[in-house]
């Protein structure tokens with residue numbers, strides 16, 4: 001009897017946890033086009049489309065090697081940027097060659113409508129290339145005060161391989177729970193990583209939102225994951241969830257910093273480690289907010305690493321660009337991709 005008394009509240013807690021997560025995940029777009037919000041309360045910020053932080057933190061808890069390596073790569077990126085700044089102050093120019101990244105897409109599907117055509121997949125890859133080369137049309141909408149901060153990352157993406165894998169059931173790969181990245185494991189019905197030293201692996205499956213791991217992760221789970229609704233250009237995020245996740249894959253944090261807090265002071269006190277993105281508590285999930293101030297200065301809501309709706313984001317900054325490119329030089333986690 002005593003055992004049952006304990007089990008029932010435990011189940012209730014689990015149910016409440018799952019339903020809370022579902023509410024976040026399925027929150028609908030509230031379309032606040034072009035609204036100006038000043039001094040927004042932090043408690044508006046309660047949702048998410050990206051489980052990178054939660055997955056990454058969880059992995060660091062159980063895998064000390066990821067904790068060690070990701071910190072090492074973080075330090076590497078920081079030193080690289082400091083060195084660039086030092087060189088710039090001496091008037092030395094930095095030559096940045098174009099980088100091409102081959103992409104392997106693992107399309108896990110059960111219903112035919114989730115099996116993307118090669119054309120649809122190429123359209124998604126093309127969005128990545130436009131976004132990483134300042135070639136998307138929304139770049140023209142960037143406010144004057146941020147124009148000089150636009151960073152051309154100069155990375156092109158090329159579709160190298162598509163792996164279609166029909167799964168046996170409607171199995172959902174639950175992005176927000178700790179499932180050990182089962183979609184990347186053939187033994188669990190998933191599709192194994194293809195040469196992650198050379199390729200960006202993208203898994204597209206039946207799940208919500210997207211996530212990536214930061215540089216330093218074990219190679220067998222290295223890559224980005226997107227839900228069917230987030231993949232491709234025919235949705236409200238027009239392919240930009242992929243852009244956001246590749247930002248994480250190349251070492252960027254969200255614009256508000258490592259943790260999104262409901263406490264405004266705490267949120268404004270933490271930073272993303274990038275000097276040219278203003279402090280912010282972040283934009284509410286999937287809203288199109290072009291003018292907003294949350295931490296005493298104008299927010300860069302159009303930054304790919306915010307939660308702004310996909311058709312209203314358009315840039316990485318100069319320092320975000322340098323951070324990402326740091327991983328392609330010797331000592332960086334993705335240096336073999338650039339060779």
Ligand SMILES: [Zn+2]
Pocket residue numbers: 050051052053244248254
């Ligand atoms: Zn994210």
